[in-house]
Amino acid sequence: MPDSAPAAPFTAPTLPDFASRLVRWQRQHGRHDLPWPVRDPYRVWLSEIMLQQTQVATVIDYYARFTALFPTVQALAAAPEDAVLAAWSGLGYYQRARNLHRCAQIVVQTHGGAFPQTAESLAALPGIGPSTASAIAAFCFDERAAILDGNVQRVLCRSHGIDDPVPATATTRKLWSLARSLLPEAQDMAAYTQGLMDLGATVCRPRQPACTECPFATDCRAHLAGDPQRLPVRKAARKSRPQRSTVMLWLRNSPDGLCWLEKRPQLGLWPGLWSLPQFDATEQALQFAAQIGPVIGQRELAPFRHAFTHFELTVRPLLVDVQAQPRAAEPQGQWLALEQAAQLGLPAPVRSLLLQQVPPADAPPPAVLHK
């Protein structure tokens, strides 16, 4: 049974007039300057997918670039996957960019270019789960469908004094039930849904909530208890992430200064992105470089750390210059100028590594160059 399935309904009393107070608050104090038009399913869908992982301020820039590159769902569906990944580069969760692309193709090929108009049918598309499906259906089609993202969980836990651990299956079901029981009539769904998001983002914030600006301050259970920040209760402390280490080989040819980049597999970390070859040890990286051509210089760049959800990666960049003529592109890799590389989907740490100014590699003895 999915977490959103009807289970034990929320039986405790709900705050009186919750929806109408929230709708009134949204119309007066909510955000009205967001760039995505709320009746356009393509724009709403695109913004919601981006907002699944990223704050509004960052999404606005990506959204503007995305809609300039791909003004319609047809344009997005027709684009090469690499172009979509390049536009997504830096946002993370790259499987979502691939789902976005697949979803656009399904909408075009099997729905005639129009998004389905119910939350249930939207949720059948790749990358659209129950909450995103409801958001699109509520904004674009006035469907009485409940959302339950992190913002809403926080608002509901605080306002209704829910101190069960989040996220836990039983608590999530309870929150879905509560969210559904609070919904307004259809004509208010857009303002209500936006209001939940706005209240969570601007007033009922994770830290330092602005309770004096909240329409529920008079009866919010967490506020009345004097410690709104205590809720929602986290299930368990995040366990410390194991450390891994990798050598990233920045292979640069002479005399062109081109950089060797490889396309990563479609599954796992950084799926489908272009990245530098990785090795467990410097020695292996040098062996790889020597197979390409004579090594004329090498330099260890400053190591840095990059955090993933469940582990932390220490990257030890190794810059190696080799004498090598670029050959026809092999399927797994290419020699590219940095300006070309910048156009590809690169992991954020690779992007920042390559696009910094870096001095020439150490010890390229002129004698070697003339041999």
Added chain:
DNA sequence: GTCCGGGAGT
């Protein structure tokens, strides 16, 4: 530096 938040897919 370290921690934290964030939905969907599997």
Added chain:
DNA sequence: ACTCCCGGAC
């Protein structure tokens, strides 16, 4: 229950 990434808050 676990994987996926990054930026911003502290």
